[in-house]
Amino acid sequence: MIEDFLKHLFPRAVLQRNLTLSYTLCLGGLAFTCLLLLAASGLLLLFYYQPSPAAAYPSILLLESSVWGGRYLRSLHRLASHVFLVLIVLHTLRVILTGAYQKPRQLNWLVGCALFFLAVFEGYTGYLLPMDQLALWATQTGMELLHTMPLGGALRAALVPDGVGEPASLLRFYVLHILMIPAALLFLSGLHFYRIRKNKGVLPYL
Amino acid sequence: MKRGYLKSSPHFFRLIKIALALTVLALMALALLIPAPLQEQANLARVPNPVKSAWFLLWIQELVSYSKYLIYLVLALAACFLALPWLTRSTADSARWFPRECRVVNCAALATCILVLALTFVAMFCRGANWQFVSPF
Numbered sequence: 001m002i003e004d005f006l007k008h009l010f011p012r013a014v015l016q017r018n019l020t021l022s023y024t025l026c027l028g029g030l031a032f033t034c035l036l037l038l039a040a041s042g043l044l045l046l047f048y049y050q051p052s053p054a055a056a057y058p059s060i061l062l063l064e065s066s067v068w069g070g071r072y073l074r075s076l077h078r079l080a081s082h083v084f085l086v087l088i089v090l091h092t093l094r095v096i097l098t099g100a101y102q103k104p105r106q107l108n109w110l111v112g113c114a115l116f117f118l119a120v121f122e123g124y125t126g127y128l129l130p131m132d133q134l135a136l137w138a139t140q141t142g143m144e145l146l147h148t149m150p151l152g153g154a155l156r157a158a159l160v161p162d163g164v165g166e167p168a169s170l171l172r173f174y175v176l177h178i179l180m181i182p183a184a185l186l187f188l189s190g191l192h193f194y195r196i197r198k199n200k201g202v203l204p205y206l
Numbered sequence: 207m208k209r210g211y212l213k214s215s216p217h218f219f220r221l222i223k224i225a226l227a228l229t230v231l232a233l234m235a236l237a238l239l240i241p242a243p244l245q246e247q248a249n250l251a252r253v254p255n256p257v258k259s260a261w262f263l264l265w266i267q268e269l270v271s272y273s274k275y276l277i278y279l280v281l282a283l284a285a286c287f288l289a290l291p292w293l294t295r296s297t298a299d300s301a302r303w304f305p306r307e308c309r310v311v312n313c314a315a316l317a318t319c320i321l322v323l324a325l326t327f328v329a330m331f332c333r334g335a336n337w338q339f340v341s342p343f
Contacts, residue, residue: 007219013211014218023303026225033229057247064244076237083233085262096290096315099305106291113288120262127260136248141259145266148277165248 011197023098027091032189034084039182041077049129051174053165056131081123088119108195115188118181125177131165139173140164255335265325271337283318 017023048067050059063070092112095101101109128139143164146152160169212218259267269276286293294311304312334340 007215010214010218012214013208014214016210016212016217019212019218019221026221029222029225030229033226034233037230037233053248060244071241072237075240075242076234078242079237079240080233082261093315093319097312098303099308099311101291102294103291109291110288123262124260130244131248132245133248133252133254134243134245136250137254137257138260141257141267142263145259145263145270145277148270148274149281163250165250 009193025090025094027087027094028192031084031087031091034080034087035185035189037080038077038084039186041073041080042178042182044073045077046178051129051171053131053167053170056129056170060130060132081126085119085123088116092116105195105199108192108199111188111192111195115185115192118185118188122177122181122185125173125181128165128170128173129177131170136165256333256337258329258333261326261330264329265322268325268329268333271329 045063048059048063048070050056060074063074095109095112101112124139124142127142128135143156143160146156146159149155159172160166161172162168258264266277266280269280290311294308328339331342332339
């Protein structure tokens with residue numbers, strides 16, 4: 001049943017020339033694979049992570065020292081997040097260099113841009129969660145960069161009402177990272193795939 | 207079946223399955239070789255020098271270290287990026303690599319990529335204490 005459902009997400013037939021790897025390099029699909037891997041590994045990490053300033057770092061230490069495969073799982077999640085961002089950038093570059101962003105695909109281009117910015121935001125919110133020195137100061141610097149932008153002060157106040165690494169800000173980063181941004185990423189990915197299929201008669205499918 | 211078309215099952219699905227399996231296996235193997243770093247517990251009283259942002263934001267940090275007004279260049283780039291379909295005239299009826307009509311956009315995109323990579327490299331490897339320029343070697 002699941003296989004049938006998945007098959008219905010795709011068209012019954014595809015243009016043969018669009019299956020050549022030299023055209024798309026499969027970059028968007030690989031990025032989505034990374035997103036699924038991130039969701040799976042992140043879901044397992046949730047069983048041990050505690051989103052409070054005092055407990056976050058010890059929970060990572062516990063995961064790494066006492067949980068079988070815990071250190072590996074965290075490494076996999078972190079590596080997949082880096083590769084996810086790299087693949088999205090490469091996919092975007094491929095779309096630009098092949099002119100696949102042009103009308104009538106402009107709506108899907110905007111959806112792709114939203115996915116790109118959300119992926120960066122997802123990476124940024126995840127950076128703080130281990131609550132080590134690297135996490136704290138990288139997030140603090142990111143906030144300083146945000147502050148230099150117009151309306152950056154208001155955005156910063158919404159994201160970190162009590163300072164980077166304090167209880168409310170860590171909780172907000174946590175909820176954004178595990179719930180709101182992933183949900184938006186999955187919804188927009190679905191819309192992205194749907195729009196590709198919708199435009200299939202005008203431009204190559206992929 | 208129309209000429210030039212193939213059934214998705216098995217041709218397209220086979221490709222998807224292979225790509226999915228290879229990506230997951232490669233990442234699982236690499237995760238064995240590249241452990242995630244974990245420094246000492248966060249402490250606001252201990253400020254590292256230099257303080258660096260996440261690697262994917264380093265190019266912006268490097269840029270605004272020259273002038274804070276260069277953030278407007280980043281915003282302008284983001285605006286151009288969003289408006290790309292409306293800044294260029296639709297030319298081809300099918301997408302293909304490096305179309306001649308999109309030479310300007312392609313060159314601008316590649317130049318931007320090279321600039322971002324160069325700024326990231328400088329910020330990552332050539333910035334020492336107090337954001338002073340140091341040799342990466």
